[in-house]
Amino acid sequence: LAKTTQPISMDSYEGQEVNITCSHNNIATNDYITWYQQFPSQGPRFIIQGYKTKVTNEVASLFIPADRKSSTLSLPRVSLSDTAVYYCLVGDFMIKAAGNKLTFGGGTRVLVKP
């Protein structure tokens, strides 16, 4: 069971880069790392996913060191609309024998100020 730890909150300003680190010391070999964004009164929405090294898409980058015990979500040039809660998710449902558990971090509340 990969327990995840994230900062509770972060403040930033428009146009800045925001980096959120998630710790997952007990990550298993087959576990993927996925980040979700959640706005109030909505379900979470997928942002990015990775297994190792670096992944980049049109909205974010995900940095994963070689030991995979942490990951950092990077949001470039944030805007006010990026104010949300960001969740780190680690797990893989395919390993039944290990007792499946998909673990979300507690979430990081990001506030982007003008």
Place this chain on the structure above:
Amino acid sequence: GAGVSQSPSNKVTEKGKDVELRCDPISGHTALYWYRQSLGQGLEFLIYFQGNSAPDKSGLPSDRFSAERTGGSVSTLTIQRTQQEDSAVYLCASSLRAGGSHEQYFGPGTRLTVT
């Protein structure tokens, strides 16, 4: 295309009553997940289904909680003898297949209030 839908959007019930929450996954998605989110809290995994396989119930908080998935599609989460601590938003998600490598698509949730 249609996303994950959930019904009802809001449910208020009296303590001790049973409730049923419904989830319609995205067509073609074989995996379906239920989560619970208490006010201001993170996401708590409850149960997931992969196709017609027996569900993984490891996250269910008590034996008052159960879930079914009929025909590998629609799912119902049932809470018997509801308690006030069951008040939360219940979120459903689906993915192409179960597995951490597959993106989950979430529904809008059902807000359950137990009075």
